[in-house]
Amino acid sequence: MTSTVTPDGRTIGDVLLEVKNITLRFGGVEAIKNISFDVREGEIRAIIGPNGAGKSSMLNVINGFYHPQEGEIFFHGRKRNAMKPSQIARQGIARTFQNIALFKGMNTLDNIMTGCFTHMKTSLLEQAIWWGRAEREEYVYREKVEHIIDFLEIQAIRKTPVGALPYGLQKRVELARALAAEPKLLLLDEPMAGMNVEEKEDMCRFILDVNAEFGTTTVLIEHDMGVVMDISDRVVVLDYGRKIGDGVPDEVRSNQEVIDAYLGVAHD
Amino acid sequence: MYYREAGDFKTSYRKDQQNFPIRFDRVHFWTMMVLAFAVIPFFINDYWANAVFVPFLIYAIATLGLNILTGYCGQVSLGSAGFMAVGAYASYKLMTSFPDLNFFVIVVLSGAITALVGTAFGLPSLRIKGFYLAVATLAAQFFLVWLFNKVPWFYNNSASGQISVPRRDMFGIAITGPEASAATKYLVCLAIVFVLGFIARNLTRGRIGRSWMAIRDMDFAAEIIGVDPLRAKLSAFAISSFFIGIAGSLFFTIYLGAVEVGEAFGIERSFLILFMVIIGGLGSIYGSFAGAAFLVLMPVLLKNALVGGLGWPSDVAAHLEFMIMGALIIFFLIVEPHGLARLWAVTKQKLRLWPFPY
Ligand SMILES: Nc1ncnc2c1ncn2[C@@H]1O[C@H](COP(=O)(O)OP(=O)(O)OP(=O)(O)O)[C@@H](O)[C@H]1O
Ligand SMILES: [Mg+2]
Numbered sequence: 086m087t088s089t090v091t092p093d094g095r096t097i098g099d100v101l102l103e104v105k106n107i108t109l110r111f112g113g114v115e116a117i118k119n120i121s122f123d124v125r126e127g128e129i130r131a132i133i134g135p136n137g138a139g140k141s142s143m144l145n146v147i148n149g150f151y152h153p154q155e156g157e158i159f160f161h162g163r164k165r166n167a168m169k170p171s172q173i174a175r176q177g178i179a180r181t182f183q184n185i186a187l188f189k190g191m192n193t194l195d196n197i198m199t200g201c202f203t204h205m206k207t208s209l210l211e212q213a214i215w216w217g218r219a220e221r222e223e224y225v226y227r228e229k230v231e232h233i234i235d236f237l238e239i240q241a242i243r244k245t246p247v248g249a250l251p252y253g254l255q256k257r258v259e260l261a262r263a264l265a266a267e268p269k270l271l272l273l274d275e276p277m278a279g280m281n282v283e284e285k286e287d288m289c290r291f292i293l294d295v296n297a298e299f300g301t302t303t304v305l306i307e308h309d310m311g312v313v314m315d316i317s318d319r320v321v322v323l324d325y326g327r328k329i330g331d332g333v334p335d336e337v338r339s340n341q342e343v344i345d346a347y348l349g350v351a352h353d
Numbered sequence: 354m355y356y357r358e359a360g361d362f363k364t365s366y367r368k369d370q371q372n373f374p375i376r377f378d379r380v381h382f383w384t385m386m387v388l389a390f391a392v393i394p395f396f397i398n399d400y401w402a403n404a405v406f407v408p409f410l411i412y413a414i415a416t417l418g419l420n421i422l423t424g425y426c427g428q429v430s431l432g433s434a435g436f437m438a439v440g441a442y443a444s445y446k447l448m449t450s451f452p453d454l455n456f457f458v459i460v461v462l463s464g465a466i467t468a469l470v471g472t473a474f475g476l477p478s479l480r481i482k483g484f485y486l487a488v489a490t491l492a493a494q495f496f497l498v499w500l501f502n503k504v505p506w507f508y509n510n511s512a513s514g515q516i517s518v519p520r521r522d523m524f525g526i527a528i529t530g531p532e533a534s535a536a537t538k539y540l541v542c543l544a545i546v547f548v549l550g551f552i553a554r555n556l557t558r559g560r561i562g563r564s565w566m567a568i569r570d571m572d573f574a575a576e577i578i579g580v581d582p583l584r585a586k587l588s589a590f591a592i593s594s595f596f597i598g599i600a601g602s603l604f605f606t607i608y609l610g611a612v613e614v615g616e617a618f619g620i621e622r623s624f625l626i627l628f629m630v631i632i633g634g635l636g637s638i639y640g641s642f643a644g645a646a647f648l649v650l651m652p653v654l655l656k657n658a659l660v661g662g663l664g665w666p667s668d669v670a671a672h673l674e675f676m677i678m679g680a681l682i683i684f685f686l687i688v689e690p691h692g693l694a695r696l697w698a699v700t701k702q703k704l705r706l707w708p709f710p711y
Contacts, residue, residue, distance in 0.1 A: 150573070170573070171576045187570050188571055188575075190566055190570045198563060199564070199566075199575075209561060215558075215559070266578060275632040
């Protein structure tokens with residue numbers, strides 16, 4: 086056991102996810118070049134980098150949308166074979182998308198309830214009769230979902246069709262849906278993009294609270310450096326598909342290559 | 354009577370998720386059921402049964418089935434009539450091979466057989482979507498009609514190539530064949546519709562229904578939540594075909610009595626069911642009933658008005674009927690693509706504020 090305790094009192098445990106020498110190509114384009122890093126239990130791990138650096142592609146590799154040509158992925162210490170995204174979801178990995186991917190034909194509540202899918206067990210026949218187990222199960226998960234709804238402060242929009250919600254709230258509902266899966270590992274692709282300062286603060290608070298309350302390990306892609314430095318335990322920096330930095334925020338901030346490639350660009 | 358949800362607070366999740374959360378709707382629904390089960394049977398005659406009630410009930414089943422596939426799971430199908438034919442021929446083969454089998458068992462088995470066939474024809478949906486899937490199901494439609502025409506085994510080598518339903522009794526009352534009374538036919542269909550409506554409602558409100566809708570709305574997001582597209586789509590095809598197969602079985606055994614496959618289950622019928630789904634409202638149980646009622650009643654009303662009321666020759670009226678139906682369908686597609694279900698929802702919204710709209 087190699088657990089450490091952060092300054093704010095959270096425990097960070099063993100390695101939960103390890104990606105090793107991942108290379109991902111699209112035709113001739115190498116989107117990810119021989120990248121390795123690990124994510125430890127309970128930590129908030131940020132991935133940063135300029136546009137097109139390969140951040141989203143990395144998440145797509147982790148949750149099984151893309152299959153890398155080279156490299157290995159270890160989850161809970163076991164090597165993971167090529168799997169479908171739905172199987173990976175069942176192992177306890179949930180995510181949100183850079184461009185909101187909610188179910189537009191459903192309301193907020195149903196969107197979040199859908200997040201419970203992997204945990205719900207009743208068969209088609211039981212569902213058809215809606216007697217006993219199917220009904221009970223629905224209410225058990227409804228209660229859990231209501232807890233998440235309270236947690237993310239979206240009670241008022243429970244029955245609103247998600248298409249009618251403003252952007253910031255849609256992002257929040259998407260987070261709620263991911264949380265409903267009670268994931269071991271939560272992948273967030275730019276959860277604060279396009280938000281105003283107040284919404285960003287709320288979202289930061291939610292991410293920190295989720296991590297503190299449920300101990301959810303979180304991998305977070307974010308462009309706002311202030312946010313990243315504030316809330317993450319360790320940061321991976323990508324640039325043109327390569328890894329150019331990895332460490333605690335202070336380390337990364339003072340890494341010359343990172344300053345040149347990323348922060349340098351930002352301050353041009 | 355006021356249409357209100359004020360004062361109707363939900364004190365438990367069970368109450369919040371019940372079928373008709375608003376008291377008015379609940380009362381309304383059960384009044385309808387009492388009428389349907391306990392009043393109409395005493396007044397129904399052959400004309401009303403054959404022209405309105407029996408076809409309405411059977412189309413309601415088919416529309417529910419297609420709505421599960423297209424409205425809830427987002428998979429377009431033009432093969433509904435072909436699958437109805439499967440249900441009809443399954444019933445015929447079962448009835449003639451096992452004369453002692455209970456009629457309801459035959460109906461359910463016919464649905465199950467159609468579910469298997471439908472699932473097999475649903476396999477392409479794993480690879481192709483939208484327009485291309487529609488074309489694939491169209492191929493299924495033509496193939497199935499061709500098959501039932503071509504292979505004499507399906508119609509027991511009868512000289513006419515037709516199938517006709519043998520008489521079956523239950524509790525000493527004829528339920529199929531020419532001796533079956535209007536009230537019996539109506540009640541048999543009604544009972545089956547009631548059960549299937551209940552099942553459709555249950556399936557679409559729980560875990561499985563949400564997995565269908567997730568696939569419909571955003572398939573990759575459904576996957577990252579753990580929904581396996583293969584299972585979701587194939588289960589939608591199976592359930593949908595089960596419903597449509599039962600509709601086909603009843604269409605043959607109760608409604609028509611004798612069937613020539615190309616006539617009874619041609620492509621026009623597939624389109625008719627699709628129109629019922631669209632006019633009623635995609636992804637709505639209530640809409641399935643509304644759409645079926647609308648398209649069954651409309652021609653009857655038009656005919657009565659034009660031939661009976663205005664004294665037009667019936668062939669002219671028949672042509673006009675087609676035109677009016679076509680115009681109505683186009684009107685709906687343009688003005689209210691979400692169908693009667695949405696119109697009703699909007700009306701309810703207005704009723705809620707009535708009589709003080711501001
Ligand atoms: N499906 C795909 N097919 C072809 N190329 C792709 C595909 N997905 C990503 N790429 C390419 O891979 C590279 C990395 O893209 P990715 O979306 O991972 O970047 P990113 O770091 O998330 O950028 P952003 O900050 O803009 O979201 C880009 O050059 C992109 O064009
Ligand atoms: Mg990205």
